[in-house]
Amino acid sequence: MVLAPMAGITNTAYRRLCREYGNGLFVSEMVTSRALVERTEESMRLIGHHESEQFRSVQLYGVDPATISKAIEMLVQENLADHIDLNFGCPVAKVTRKGGGAALPWKSELFEAIVQSAVKAAGEIPVTVKMRKGIDQDHLTFLDAGKAARDAGVTAVALHGRTAQDFYSGKADWDAIAELREALPDVQVLGNGDIWSAADAVLMMEKTGVDGIVVGRGCLGRPWLFQDLERAIAGYLTGDKTPNVEEVMPTLGEVADAFYRHGELLTEFFDEEGRACRDIRKHVAWYFKGYPVGGDFRAALARVESLQQAADLLGTLERGAPYPGEEAEGPRGRLGSLKSCSLPEGWLASRDLTESHRAQLEFAELSISGG
Secondary structure, X not given: OEEOOOOOOOOHHHHHXXXXXXXXXXXXEEEEHHHHHOOOHHHHHHOOOOOOOXXXXXXXXXXXXXXXXXHHHHHHHXXXXXXXXXXEOOOOHHHHOOOOHHHHHHOHHHHHHHHHHHHHHXXXXXXXXXXXXXXXXXXXXXXXXXXXXXHHOOOEEXXXXXXXXXXXXXXXXXXXXXXXXXXXXXXXXXXXXXXXXXXXXXXXXXXXXXXXXXXXXXXXXXXXXXXXXXXXXXXXXXXXXXXXOOOOOOOHHHHHHHHXXXXXXXXXXHOOHHHHHHHHHHHHHXXXXXXXXXXXXXXXXXXXXXXXXXXXXXXXXXXXXXXXXXXXXXXXXXXXXXXXXXXXXXXXXXXXXXXXXXXXXXXXXXXXXXX
């Protein structure tokens, strides 16, 4: 069970919160390799881990083998990570338009060089790769990229069953995940996409044969999902044909407690209560999805400037209000429709990297997180 790295979400505070409910591999926010090599203040904060995080997982985004290698060498030499994940799945326009993220595996030699340099630099530290099916249905890369990553020596390959063009729309293609699993019998394959519940996780494992699952949007406002996943997958892996997928169905009071705990952990993470309250605003709708709290309450909670104000507001709720069922379940976070994938001009003309495209890649890591 893997908590997918999500920019602005999977910081130390949220990882700690999820771990309080269940076990799993909790990956940090994505950080660019260049920013890490330059040791920018924000990049060093992003890769920071609390002392309670005994297994430290860092996701890197990069477009240059040498820079990726330097970043990983730093992490290894300074003992800052126990696992490295490489991001080749980001569909955000500001990343793909420069040739990064989900666009990069199209340039097969560059992809291979990056993964090979990462594995070499990491030494005994496991390296994994997270990717999408490809740019669009006419430019799929997941099979070639998966085989190249395996040959480079990665520990696992995670596939999000969507293309960059799909963004987060429609249904994830679990058949593609199964196809990759069949094509790579000699390396771990993880499935990602449309896991909104423990039942979904078990169903994916049954249908695709993957070694594990990666959950992202499904846990937004639901850190207790990891308790559900741990119980259900444990049953599945011990051969139970009908594993226990009974899910946590928190009362409104239990949701309020989780939200407040999240605020406490964010305050510790940022070392600033005001910033923590601003950061948690985006989580309000996710936590209280389906619960009868009203728009005025949600708006007021999104405006609090201190934990005490949050506590006072949360204290007005009907704590015994039961779990609302289907209204609280299903998709959350980004949805949207098909998007034309922004790419460098002429990117799809060849799978080889031209000098013009190499020059554009120089600008693909100007931000810190890449997300």
